[in-house]
Amino acid sequence: MRFKIWEDFLALVFPNTCSICKRSLYRFEDQICRFCEIQLPVADYHLMPYENDLKQKITGLAEVGRVLAFLRYAKRGRSQKLLHQLKYKNKPNLGVMLGNRYGRLLLENGFAGTWDYIIPVPLHPQKLRRRGYNQSQCFAQGLGEVLEVEISLGISRSKYTATQTKKTRLERWENVESVFEISNEELFIGKRILLVDDVLTTGATLASCANCLQMVSPQSIDLAVIAAGN
Numbered sequence: 001m002r003f004k005i006w007e008d009f010l011a012l013v014f015p016n017t018c019s020i021c022k023r024s025l026y027r028f029e030d031q032i033c034r035f036c037e038i039q040l041p042v043a044d045y046h047l048m049p050y051e052n053d054l055k056q057k058i059t060g061l062a063e064v065g066r067v068l069a070f071l072r073y074a075k076r077g078r079s080q081k082l083l084h085q086l087k088y089k090n091k092p093n094l095g096v097m098l099g100n101r102y103g104r105l106l107l108e109n110g111f112a113g114t115w116d117y118i119i120p121v122p123l124h125p126q127k128l129r130r131r132g133y134n135q136s137q138c139f140a141q142g143l144g145e146v147l148e149v150e151i152s153l154g155i156s157r158s159k160y161t162a163t164q165t166k167k168t169r170l171e172r173w174e175n176v177e178s179v180f181e182i183s184n185e186e187l188f189i190g191k192r193i194l195l196v197d198d199v200l201t202t203g204a205t206l207a208s209c210a211n212c213l214q215m216v217s218p219q220s221i222d223l224a225v226i227a228a229g230n
């Protein structure tokens with residue numbers, strides 16, 4: 001607890017501190033210090049996007065093509081610290097920065113021009129109000145800037161209500177606690193989509209969202225997350 005107060009104090013006095021180790025940043029550093037940057041647990045899913053453990057996890061839940069993750073997730077590791085900062089410390093720019101970095105890695109590995117739209121998995125409206133931003137959308141924005149792909153917010157999420165039972169199957173995809181809805185169904189027909197979220201754990205949310213998208217006949221759906229793992 002004492003350590004946390006000290007951390008908060010430092011953040012107040014030196015607002016530009018590393019999101020991972022809290023050291024104050026040099027002007028040329030962006031949100032994380034050089035030391036933490038070289039130690040980021042960058043994963044190699046981009047080297048085998050069609051065959052990896054994440055793809056295996058999703059197969060059976062949804063029909064997708066490539067499955068990608070920027071970082072390996074480990075409890076109490078650097079990626080967890082980053083995600084915590086991104087979600088709970090009002091740091092939307094951290095998501096954009098991570099998207100920029102991953103975008104560059106994907107460009108270097110031949111992913112240029114392979115998507116028509118990047119779609120972030122939407123947040124619950126309640127959560128969005130509380131947080132003020134959707135961290136997956138920030139990551140999507142960062143990816144889109146570098147890969148030069150348009151971001152679409154064409155999928156929304158709303159609480160399941162009785163009135164939604166009257167909608168057609170195309171208009172809703174039932175999840176346990178929420179539904180995904182597509183606002184413009186024609187937009188994604190025949191398109192190559194990259195669906196983006198912050199983490200992949202069980203894969204249930206991403207699969208649910210991908211299944212919703214499959215109903216409007218895109219050419220392909222790939223998945224990318226900031227971090228994935230145990």
Ligand SMILES: [Zn+2]
Binds near residue numbers: 018020022032034036
């Ligand atoms: Zn650092």
